[in-house]
Amino acid sequence: MTDTIQAGPRCGLYLVSAGIGDPDSITVKAQKILRGVDIVFGIPRLLEAFAELLSGKESHPAGHGLFSPLARRDTPEEEVEAMERRTRATIRAAAAAGKTVAVLDYGDAMIFGPQAGYLAEFADLNPIVVPGVSCFNAANAALGRDVTGGRRSRSVILAASADTRDDYGGTDTLDKLAATGSTLVFFTMRGDLPSLVERLARHLPGSTPIAIVAHAGADERQTVLRATLDTVLESTQDAKPPFEHLVYVGDFLG
Numbered sequence: 001m002t003d004t005i006q007a008g009p010r011c012g013l014y015l016v017s018a019g020i021g022d023p024d025s026i027t028v029k030a031q032k033i034l035r036g037v038d039i040v041f042g043i044p045r046l047l048e049a050f051a052e053l054l055s056g057k058e059s060h061p062a063g064h065g066l067f068s069p070l071a072r073r074d075t076p077e078e079e080v081e082a083m084e085r086r087t088r089a090t091i092r093a094a095a096a097a098g099k100t101v102a103v104l105d106y107g108d109a110m111i112f113g114p115q116a117g118y119l120a121e122f123a124d125l126n127p128i129v130v131p132g133v134s135c136f137n138a139a140n141a142a143l144g145r146d147v148t149g150g151r152r153s154r155s156v157i158l159a160a161s162a163d164t165r166d167d168y169g170g171t172d173t174l175d176k177l178a179a180t181g182s183t184l185v186f187f188t189m190r191g192d193l194p195s196l197v198e199r200l201a202r203h204l205p206g207s208t209p210i211a212i213v214a215h216a217g218a219d220e221r222q223t224v225l226r227a228t229l230d231t232v233l234e235s236t237q238d239a240k241p242p243f244e245h246l247v248y249v250g251d252f253l254g
């Protein structure tokens with residue numbers, strides 16, 4: 001281990017951002033931490049993308065949403081519990097042996113981050129979150145507009161498109177979000193664009209500008225589509241956007 005990791009209370013676990021899009025959006029600090037740890041957990045795509053940096057380290061699958069209800073959404077409980085047991089045993093054994101562990105996530109791990117459950121599960125290891133570039137940051141850059149610079153508003157709201165559904169139980173319902181006039185940014189997960197547009201159109205004029213940024217931060221694949229609520233579905237020509245896309249709505253785009 002050549003790099004200094006962290007002064008202060010001993011930390012046994014790091015939740016490290018790998019950045020977004022191209023692998024070179026990882027921060028220098030995140031690289032230092034990753035070089036210094038003994039064991040890395042990550043989804044296969046990230047472990048592969050950073051194979052050189054992680055070479056020689058013990059690596060394990062991080063799962064998706066472990067130690068939280070997210071993992072239980074699409075996977076049977078027994079399967080999730082078995083993976084949590086294995087993960088817990090590996091991390092506890094590492095900590096007992098004085099080793100350090102990193103969980104690698106992409107984007108800002110604190111914005112709809114699937115690996116946040118590790119923080120509560122291993123709170124006694126004094127976990128440290130190492131920040132990184134979110135798809136939100138990369139997509140803002142792709143748009144080249146100040147997202148807090150609406151014609152009549154100066155704020156931005158990050159939301160999940162699934163939480164705009166009529167049966168959503170939160171207090172921040174779509175009609176209330178739309179009424180603020182803030183820039184709205186939707187993390188789409190596996191959401192359906194036509195139904196999001198249909199729900200937005202119930203609360204906003206058809207002339208409202210909308211943009212879809214796909215593969216933000218990936219120089220070769222990044223795309224930006226600009227339209228209005230009235231025209232966006234025609235502009236996408238019914239093509240389903242990839243998993244990696246954000247939807248921006250607001251007059252800052254106009």
Ligand SMILES: C[S@@+](CC[C@H](N)C(=O)[O-])C[C@H]1O[C@@H](n2cnc3c(N)ncnc32)[C@H](O)[C@@H]1O
Pocket residue numbers: 020021106107108109110111112113114133134135136139186187188189190213214215216217218243244245246
């Ligand atoms: C589980 S969230 C994770 C977001 C992550 N924590 C971040 O800060 O970038 C996944 C959603 O983020 C968005 N996303 C992830 N990568 C993206 C990219 N490269 N470009 C645009 N949107 C992306 C998509 O809406 C996707 O459904």
